[in-house]
Amino acid sequence: MVRRLLVLLSATALVLGVAVPVHAARSEVYxxxxxxxxxxxxxxNQVVPDLGCWRSDRNYAHLTAQAIGAATFRDVTCSGAKTRDMYNSQGTDLGSVAPQLDALSSDxxxxxxxxxxxxxxxxxxIEDCLNLLPPPVGDACNDDYVVDGQDSWRVKTDALRPKLTTLVNDIRARSPRARIFVVGYATYAPPNGCYPTVPIIKADANYIRATLQYFNRMLAEQAAAAGVAFVDLQTPSVGHDPCKAPGVRWIEPYVPASPAAPFHPNGLGMRNFATVVTAAVSGAL
Structure with a gap:
């Protein structure tokens, strides 16, 4: 009976030209x-409450929730958050917000x-590597992060692995019915950069690029190890990095031309990331 009703609703929607949410029948609690x-x-638009989190009602999560027809949606993303803020209250410029995991429930x-x-x-x-004057006047930043022959960013990245595994397990414990998706980070630098459009010299741009690629690989590996899905935003954002022109780029440079924080997704980026995330969560049914 339910199946016939869904078929009838879908057919009616096609006739009327109305889009049916991907997961309308699932009553998603997202x-x-x-x-x-x-x-x-x-x-x-930045939403209340929790203005200190700098949360948009057009971020990819909001747009995904709309696309899948989520019955309930709770967005507790917050600027400046670290893994510890999943468990503990986070201080922002405008006050403290609750631990993000508190938004989870058994349903x-x-x-x-x-x-x-x-x-x-x-x-x-990334901001440390901004260099208004190229060599030989300006200094490269990439060699500053090699300590005792080790890349300090890779050391930090590897140290994060067990925290992510624990986090996924804790999400699963609180929400055993949930499908969990670890989302990666976008492309922030093309090969060789684009000095002086984005004032990061070639060697540093390539170092940033390699560092973020390693970080995303770590996220993907930890998601796989924990038995959950990984959503790759790095690959689809190639060609839409901060070096590209307004209207093409999904990530703003140090001096944004669209409403967005420096080196963060703009509205166009969020719309495209929502397309990727929606496809991922829809394809995992």
Missing amino acids: VALGDSAASGPLVP TTLVTVQIGANDVGLTGF
Whole structure:
């Protein structure tokens, strides 16, 4: 009976030209966890409460929730979040917010989580490599991160592995019915960069690129080890990095031309990331 009703509704919708949400029959209870790459700082419109989290009502989680017809949606993504803020209250510029895992419940059916970049300081790392004057006047930054012959960013990235495994297990414990998706990070630098459009010299741009690729591989590996899905945003965002022109790029450069924080997704990026995330959660049924 239910199946016939769904077929009838779909047929009616096609006749009327109405889009049927992908998961309308599933009554999804969707919870979005994550940091500023997920929350969408400065992307219109910033929502209340928790203004200190710089959360947009047009981030990829909101758009995905609309696309799948989620019956319940809770977005607790927050700028500056680290893995510890999944478990503990997070301080923001405008007050404290509850631990993100508090948004989970036993009836949660879908979770996306994009976290880890702030644990290792990737955004600050990119900004540290800005160089207004090229060599020989300006200094490269990549060699500053080799300590005792080891790449300190890779050491930090590897140290995060067990925390992510624990986090996935804790999400599963709180929401045993949920399908869990670990979301990766976008492409922030093309090969060789684009100095001076984005003032990061060639060697540093390639170092940033390799560092983020390693970080995304780590996320994918930990998701696989924990038995959950990984959503790759790096590959589809190739050609849409901060070096590209407005209207093409999905990530804004240090001086944004669209409402977005520097080196964060703009509205166009969020729409395209929502397409990727929606396809991933829809294809995992």
